Amino acid sequence: MTALSVFRQVVEFGSFVAASRRLGLSPAAISxxxxxxxxxxxxxxxxxTTRRVSLTEAGSLYYEQITRVLDDLDAADSSLGPLQQVPKGVLRITAPVTLTLLTPLSRAMPKFLxxxxxxxxxxxxxDRRVNIVEEGFDLAIRAMDSLEDSSLVSRKLMTTRHVVSGAPSYFDRFGVPEDPADLLRHSCVQFTLSGHPxxxxxxxxxxxxxxxxDGRYKVTSSLAxxxxxxxxxxxxxIPSVYVSEELANGRLRTVLDDWSAVDLSVYAIYPSRRHIVPKVRAFVDFLVEELGAGSG
Structure with a gap:
């Protein structure tokens, strides 16, 4: 049974190394x-090959057969009762720095534990885009303007709007843009990891x-x-949630409020499986509860 599970993981994760991370075995044991x-x-x-593996014709047929068998066994194990569904083990998560610190996510982690x-x-x-399959993560939190095509499963957690923001002192010196085209005459700070830098x-x-x-200051951190x-x-x-405190205390103000820009949606991303492991399901449900799938 172990060999069947190993074979399936190698196929689904595309390499011996990725399968070894997922299963906690050495690449030699996988091979x-x-x-x-x-x-x-x-x-x-x-x-x-040195980097990837692919199915032979026989391997493709065998994979289809054993996948059904292993899924049926998983379902049988799951039917044994709620005691088998207790979230446990180590949950490996990757998430952007700013999003984690400036939303309720970081503050909510002790509650989850x-x-x-x-x-x-x-x-x-x-703040880099992590390949969660190859690097052995269970789940990623990602903020995107639009959902990318992927074999991964996604669940929307929240949405926040973008606002054009600056300090009152800046607008006192250089004026307030009345139309988006006026931005061409202003000093614009660019977040280069966005989908629209x-x-x-x-x-x-x-x-x-x-x-x-094309601003003079391009940076990979929304905090910067x-x-x-x-x-x-x-x-x-900038996403409004990142500057909510500064807007509230007057250090920053928004302009062009009668225009709308693209929304930033936050997703939980995890590998596609017929049965989601309890620890991933528990965390995703918790995030929906805490973040509320709301708007900001």
């Missing part, structure tokens, strides 16, 4: 299990305005964008 399965069957199941005492969390905060798009009624942006705005350096298109 040994697959080789012994091939020897038992008398056929080659996988074509191997208190709720599930048999569970541990390994939260990696980094070089073009800001605005809508009002039937009118759409696309503004090309916020700091530049508070210093009066310029203005930027």
């Amino acid at each position: 040994k299990n697959v080789s012994e399965l091939e020897a038992h069957l008398g056929v080659r199941l996988l074509n191997r 208190d709720r599930y005492p048999e569970l541990s969390v390994d939260l990696r905060m980094e 070089d073009e800001w798009v605005f809508h009002r009624g039937d009118r759409t305005v696309r503004v090309p942006i 964008v916020r700091d530049a705005l508070c210093a009066g350096f310029g203005l930027s298109l």
Whole structure:
């Protein structure tokens, strides 16, 4: 049974290394299990390269058959009762730094761990796009203007609008833009990891305005964008949740409020499976509860 599970993981994660991370086995053990399965069957199941593996014709047929068998066994195990569904083990999560710190996500983690005492969390905060399958993560939190095409499963957690924001001192010196096209004459701070760093798009009624942006300050952190705005350096298109405190206390103000920009949606992303493991399901349900699938 172990060899069948190993073979399935290699196919679904696309490499021996990724499967080894998922199963907690060494790459050598993964390779040994697959080789012994091939020897038992008398056929080659996988074509191997230095980076990836692919199914042979026999391997494709065998994968379809054993997947149904393993899924049926999983379903049988799940039917044994709620005691088998207790979230436990280590939940590995990757999430952007700013999103984690400036939404309720970071503050809610102790509450989640208190709720599930048999569970541990390994939260990696980094602002790069992580391949959760290859790097062995159970789940990713991502903020995107639009959902990318993917074999991964996604669940929307919340939505926040973008606002054009700057310090009152900046607008006192350089004036207030009355139309999106006026932004061409302003100092714009660019968050380069967004889906629209070089073009800001605005809508009002039937009118759409696309503004090309090429500012003097380009940065990969929304926190750094916020700091530049508070210093009066310029203005930027930024998720409102990232500057909510500064807007409330008057350090920043919004302009072009009669125009709408693209919304930023926050998703939980996890590998597609017929049966979601309890720890992932528990965390996703918790995030929906805490973040409320609301707007800000």
